[in-house]
Amino acid sequence: MTPTTAPRRLPHPAPDQIRLEGVLHALSDPARVRIVCALAAAESGLTCSAVEVPVSKSTLTHHYRVLREAGVVAQVYRGTSKVNSLRRDELEELFPGLLEALLTAADRQDRRS
Amino acid sequence: MTPTTAPRRLPHPAPDQIRLEGVLHALSDPARVRIVCALAAAESGLTCSAVEVPVSKSTLTHHYRVLREAGVVAQVYRGTSKVNSLRRDELEELFPGLLEALLTAADRQDRRS
DNA sequence: CCGTTAGTACGTGAGGTGTCAAACTACGGA
DNA sequence: TCCGTAGTTTGACACCTCACGTACTAACGG
Structure with missing residues (x-):
């Protein structure tokens, strides 16, 4: 019963x-903005590798960690992979309208280039 | 007529x-958020030293430069001082609603602590 | 011309960031 | 039990950031 590992x-x-x-710092990197946009577009959570970002695995881990520590994304283990989701409601409560504005801003900029 | 110095x-x-x-990076530092909030609250432009930030003069120059290079503030010389103002309209055009959301977010956070 | 005021340039130092490869752990399935 | 997949950890590296003091320049007022 008592699990050998936590x-x-x-x-x-x-x-x-x-x-x-912290939130702004987390979003001041193109790779992380990309991840956040993908999470926002997805209906449910995404695994780390589900978002296509042109960096190595270890760098990807790093970016997800920055996002989590800043409070932008939530991560839970699910089998062998990790599921990421935006902390939408909490961010909305803290900074109303901010996430939406950021997402549309990112979207706009994408379109422009 | 021809000025000796430009x-x-x-x-x-x-x-x-x-x-x-770039904008988000510029705003990921408390000192710069402070400056931007002060500029937003002011009717017209402010000189560099008009905003109270607990750093040295040279560091202050650095922060204003970061803000200017990111496109957040405009700076013009006026006599012996430099006048800073938010590039509100341009930012609004590029990223609608973003600046407002950021300002209210900063204000909220201030109030909380 | 001199002094004052406002800001700049430069060098430096501590610490953070993004990147990678290589070796590792954890889980699920054959 | 062994294998493959998904992600982590570590160490290394180049680069950037914030902070400072010091020495400087530009403009204004006598």
């Missing part, structure tokens, strides 16, 4: 620990 | 050179 968990910041500067 | 000018990015990532 269930794999990942530390997430509580809503009141999420800092605006 | 009139002091500062390079600003054109609207189509302003990148979302």
